[in-house]
Amino acid sequence: MTDTSMNDLMKAKMIGRSEIEDLIIVPLFAIVAALILGALTMLATNVDLATIGLSYVALLKGSVGSLSAISETLTAAAPLILAGLGLALGFRAGLFNIGAEGQVLMGGMAAVITGFTFTDLPAAILMPMSLLAGALVGALYASIAGWLRVATGAHEVISTIMLNLIAYRLLDYMLRLPFIQKEGRADPISKSVPDAAELPRLLAFIDPNLRVHAGIFLVLVAVAVVYWLLFRSKLGFEFRASGENPQAARYAGMRSGLIIVLAMASAGALAGLAGANQVLGVLGRATPGFSAGIGFDAIAVALLGRSHPIGVLFAGLLFGALEAGGRQMQVDAGVSIDLIGIIQALIIVFIAAPLLVRAVFPWGFRKGSRQTEGGQ
Amino acid sequence: MTAVPAPRIEPGKTRHARITGGILIGLAILTAVVFAPDGTGIATFRLSRPTDALVLPNLVVPAVPFIYAAAAVLAFLGARQFLRGGTRWTSLSMGIGLAVAVAAFLVWATTGKAFSLTGMLQATMVRAVPIALGGLAGVLSERVAVVNIAIEGMLLAGAFTGALVGSLLGGMGGLAAAVAIGGLFGFILAALVVTYRMDQIIAGVVINLLVLGLTSYVSSQVFQEYRYLNNAPVFRAVKVPLLGDIPILGPMFFQQNIFVYGALIMVGVATYYLFHTRMGLRARAVGEHPRAADTLGINVYRTRYINVTLAGMVAGFGGAWFTLGSVGRFDEGMTGGRGYIGLAAMIFGRWHPVGALAAALVFGFADSLQQKLALLQTPIPSEFLAMAPYVATIIVVAGLVGRARPPAADGKPYVKE
Numbered sequence: 024m025t026d027t028s029m030n031d032l033m034k035a036k037m038i039g040r041s042e043i044e045d046l047i048i049v050p051l052f053a054i055v056a057a058l059i060l061g062a063l064t065m066l067a068t069n070v071d072l073a074t075i076g077l078s079y080v081a082l083l084k085g086s087v088g089s090l091s092a093i094s095e096t097l098t099a100a101a102p103l104i105l106a107g108l109g110l111a112l113g114f115r116a117g118l119f120n121i122g123a124e125g126q127v128l129m130g131g132m133a134a135v136i137t138g139f140t141f142t143d144l145p146a147a148i149l150m151p152m153s154l155l156a157g158a159l160v161g162a163l164y165a166s167i168a169g170w171l172r173v174a175t176g177a178h179e180v181i182s183t184i185m186l187n188l189i190a191y192r193l194l195d196y197m198l199r200l201p202f203i204q205k206e207g208r209a210d211p212i213s214k215s216v217p218d219a220a221e222l223p224r225l226l227a228f229i230d231p232n233l234r235v236h237a238g239i240f241l242v243l244v245a246v247a248v249v250y251w252l253l254f255r256s257k258l259g260f261e262f263r264a265s266g267e268n269p270q271a272a273r274y275a276g277m278r279s280g281l282i283i284v285l286a287m288a289s290a291g292a293l294a295g296l297a298g299a300n301q302v303l304g305v306l307g308r309a310t311p312g313f314s315a316g317i318g319f320d321a322i323a324v325a326l327l328g329r330s331h332p333i334g335v336l337f338a339g340l341l342f343g344a345l346e347a348g349g350r351q352m353q354v355d356a357g358v359s360i361d362l363i364g365i366i367q368a369l370i371i372v373f374i375a376a377p378l379l380v381r382a383v384f385p386w387g388f389r390k391g392s393r394q395t396e397g398g399q
Numbered sequence: 400m401t402a403v404p405a406p407r408i409e410p411g412k413t414r415h416a417r418i419t420g421g422i423l424i425g426l427a428i429l430t431a432v433v434f435a436p437d438g439t440g441i442a443t444f445r446l447s448r449p450t451d452a453l454v455l456p457n458l459v460v461p462a463v464p465f466i467y468a469a470a471a472v473l474a475f476l477g478a479r480q481f482l483r484g485g486t487r488w489t490s491l492s493m494g495i496g497l498a499v500a501v502a503a504f505l506v507w508a509t510t511g512k513a514f515s516l517t518g519m520l521q522a523t524m525v526r527a528v529p530i531a532l533g534g535l536a537g538v539l540s541e542r543v544a545v546v547n548i549a550i551e552g553m554l555l556a557g558a559f560t561g562a563l564v565g566s567l568l569g570g571m572g573g574l575a576a577a578v579a580i581g582g583l584f585g586f587i588l589a590a591l592v593v594t595y596r597m598d599q600i601i602a603g604v605v606i607n608l609l610v611l612g613l614t615s616y617v618s619s620q621v622f623q624e625y626r627y628l629n630n631a632p633v634f635r636a637v638k639v640p641l642l643g644d645i646p647i648l649g650p651m652f653f654q655q656n657i658f659v660y661g662a663l664i665m666v667g668v669a670t671y672y673l674f675h676t677r678m679g680l681r682a683r684a685v686g687e688h689p690r691a692a693d694t695l696g697i698n699v700y701r702t703r704y705i706n707v708t709l710a711g712m713v714a715g716f717g718g719a720w721f722t723l724g725s726v727g728r729f730d731e732g733m734t735g736g737r738g739y740i741g742l743a744a745m746i747f748g749r750w751h752p753v754g755a756l757a758a759a760l761v762f763g764f765a766d767s768l769q770q771k772l773a774l775l776q777t778p779i780p781s782e783f784l785a786m787a788p789y790v791a792t793i794i795v796v797a798g799l800v801g802r803a804r805p806p807a808a809d810g811k812p813y814v815k816e
Contacts, residue, residue: 175797185789196782359619364612376597
């Protein structure tokens with residue numbers, strides 16, 4: 024597995040032939056095509072047309088139809104955007120990090136442990152400290168894969184997947200340790216995070232059930248910081264340079280090994296922050312598999328957002344909306360929420376293969392920008 | 400183990416040898432300090448069942464002398480690597496060292512109890528099947544320079560289809576359908592990366608996500624309600640006459656079900672195909688230097704389509720193992736990362752079918768070891784035993800057990816001029 028092909032492709036994806044076509048038309052068609060194929064999937068599994076209509080209405084209602092729907096969308100989007108920013112950072116540096124899931128788990132775990140260990144501290148110290156612990160542990164866990172890549176050449180795709188699987192087991196083990204497990208419980212579940220460590224709910228004064236929490240400010244700060252890091256700082260320039268052309272970056276005097284480890288570490292820090300955001304803002308404790316696939320959905324978010332912080336923000340909002348709407352869909356129409364997984368996968372297929380979208384919707388594009396087809 | 404005596408030892412090799420030596424010495428210390436003091440008594444390994452045609456006596460190992468001997472061997476190998484390694488034998492020493500350490504560990508874990516060695520080897524072969532077939536699928540597609548991360552999804556698709564069609568049409572129908580669906584996803588991957596020039600890793604990840612979504616959706620939407628659709632017959636083990644009676648090897652290779660035989664045959668056929676036929680030579684040429692192959696009149700695109708589709712069929716067959724070969728019903732995400740371990744087996748096996756099978760046996764061993772050890776009640780938490788195959792994969796991919804060279808054009812899309 025070589026780096027050059029991936030980098031060529033990422034370059035083509037990021038710069039694009041025509042900004043508007045790539046940034047707006049392709050994603051729009053991708054979403055439409057994915058929804059149509061999702062409807063066909065429902066048809067194939069014996070769901071009648073009325074229910075399909077009902078489920079898409081529910082999808083819309085559950086994502087933006089009311090204040091509580093918007094609150095749910097934002098709550099679901101926050102960790103996806105955080106982890107997605109981390110993955111985008113990695114993609115820019117030419118690293119395909121699939122390990123966000125494990126980093127989310129480890130980061131979330133660290134935040135929980137910090138939270139219930141130092142219960143005496145005031146919220147102004149404890150909450151930031153728990154978040155920081157999550158980011159730090161996520162960064163350390165991710166840099167294992169970075170270090171393996173630098174020291175031994177092990178491809179990060181396989182090592183991060185293995186680190187994910189190891190993280191699941193490690194979590195199961197840790198949740199049964201006496202100082203972590205909740206008192207009086209036999210099942211693997213951690214002690215609860217004290218109020219002082221929790222990210223406060225923002226709209227509790229309107230309705231205590233509105234779950235949107237202070238994590239969304241964290242998200243906005245993270246978007247700004249990643250934007251600054253990638254496009255305004257020296258380190259970000261080095262990330263992008265070694266992502267686009269590792270050899271040229273090396274000849275220019277950049278230390279490629281260090282850059283890879285640092286890029287993985289920053290990606291892991293953001294994923295760990297996503298995990299901390301989940302446990303401190305939504306769940307209040309850690310349970311087996313509390314990440315619920317955030318790390319994998321974040322890959323899709325980063326791809327959809329074209330590895331650009333602003334793009335990731337919008338892609339994360341879209342996926343958060345699909346997530347929140349999907350739950351409503353399951354309740355209203357009785358269609359399994361796993362359908363959302365199919366739609367999300369299809370969106371990425373169409374996004375990552377612009378040639379495919381152009382082949383399916385030829386009328387949506389200017390003829391001149393059409394590349395030579397690679398067929399036989 | 401190519402024994403080319405280098406006139407001057409390269410610094411990289413020296414460092415590699417130093418690391419190997421360090422690890423071996425660490426293992427020696429671990430063996431001597433952790434295993435030996437507990438290990439008073441004897442460990443009994445059963446080599447055959449009383450019902451076998453040829454009954455071998457039990458293998459009785461006195462624990463303390465064995466463990467100290469193992470530690471001594473490890474220390475010797477490690478010191479040798481550390482002081483004067485680097486020319487050759489580094490990988491071999493590491494291999495022998497790991498085997499000795501595992502043996503010492505087994506003796507320690509079994510002390511005072513009895514343990515069926517044959518049973519574990521039989522389970523090793525069974526658990527190696529999906530990994531070997533995944534690895535073989537990886538070999539077939541990477542030999543034509545298509546990186547196939549989608550093996551995991553193809554295995555899952557095969558498992559799902561095997562269960563669904565197997566419930567309706569019986570085992571053979573399910574198997575055929577699983578192979579066909581694997582081939583279909585192979586074809587889709589080829590179309591995405593060859594014709595639409597999508598990034599190979601992204602295409603693979605997307606196929607995995609798509610298959611995971613589709614199978615989870617159908618299993619929660621349909622299988623929950625119509626349970627008879629997820630209740631397939633299971634292929635039973637068939638004993639090969641005579642060969643099945645060989646002690647130890649018989650139960651491992653010749654008292655198995657159709658999937659084990661299928662995997663062994665496919666590895667043989669794939670080796671013959673890749674290295675002894677004209678088609679195989681062409682496929683490898685496409686993987687090494689597509690431009691040159693194209694110039695010589697080989698249709699690069701068609702070769703890639705054919706081989707990646709074949710790889711998908713192999714993975715589909717391997718996927719059917721999860722349902723038709725073991726439990727008969729499909730569960731969401733039941734492949735549990737075996738496809739990725741298969742990719743690691745391919746790298747460990749140096750892009751060769753037989754190598755991939757051998758590597759898969761190592762992973763199968765780690766997998767069955769953690770299962771059997773749970774029965775022996777060792778003080779090690781079961782979660783850590785369950786991590787063993789994954790840690791083994793990382794070690795292998797990190798190249799501690801030797802490096803290999805992928806096909807030269809691996810992962811690069813080819814654009815015909």
